[in-house]
Amino acid sequence: MCKFCSNYRVSQLGEGNIVSIKELSEIMLILQKRGAHNINLITPTHYLPHILLALSLAIQKDFRIPIVYNTSGYEKVEILKFLDGIVDIYLPDFKYADNNLAHLLSSTPDYLEIAKLAIKEMFRQVSDLKVNNGIAESGLIIRHLVLPNYTDNSKKVLEVIKEEIGTSVTISLMSQYFPSFKIVNDEKLGRRITKAEYQEVINYAEKLGFYGLIT
Secondary structure: OOOOOOOOOOOOOOOOOOOOOHHHHHHHHHHHHOOOOOOOOHHHHHHHHHHHHHHHHHHHOOOOOOEEEEEEEOHHHHHHHHHOOOOOOEEEEEEOOHHHHHHHHHHOOHHHHHHHHHHHHOOOOOOHOOOOOOOEEEEEEEEEEEOOHHHHHHHEEEEEEEOOOOOEEEEEOOOOOOHHHHHOOOOOOOOOOOHHHHHHHHHHHHHOOOOOEEE
């Protein structure tokens, strides 16, 4: 778990509601009826068997909107292969290209190797982002949160994406970092990023040739 997680009340303090598999399938159908563009599953892997059962029940009742798999990027390829043909849109983070930083902030000293393989598998399954009338229908969107004082990490992440996938992939460069949870008083991360830091990363992405940037 990230030391700077802004959703720590849900991810680490246990806030939320417990629902059954049948209730989850009904929630999916209700959201579809209300006009939702997709079902966005956030950090879902540890509940995957239950989600797939709920999805199966919903499909029997004409569920048909896209499934979004919203993840940290720290996923096993073996698990992702079970989702081939099920997930329409992968929305992974690519947080770190520096394993020392990954270990320091997220206790994942092998983050780069794991995330790199996982995101390549996601891209193999769904390819580039496809949008119809302004609404995403399928494909891969890689998110990267720019951290204060760590623009070098952001640049390395972009380099890895270019090398492993290419420059056609859609990348969301996020600027909304704010210090929270265990990192509030940290010497380097205890502040928001500056406009200059964010622009530095955007400029580097453009220099590398990425043309599907979301900023």
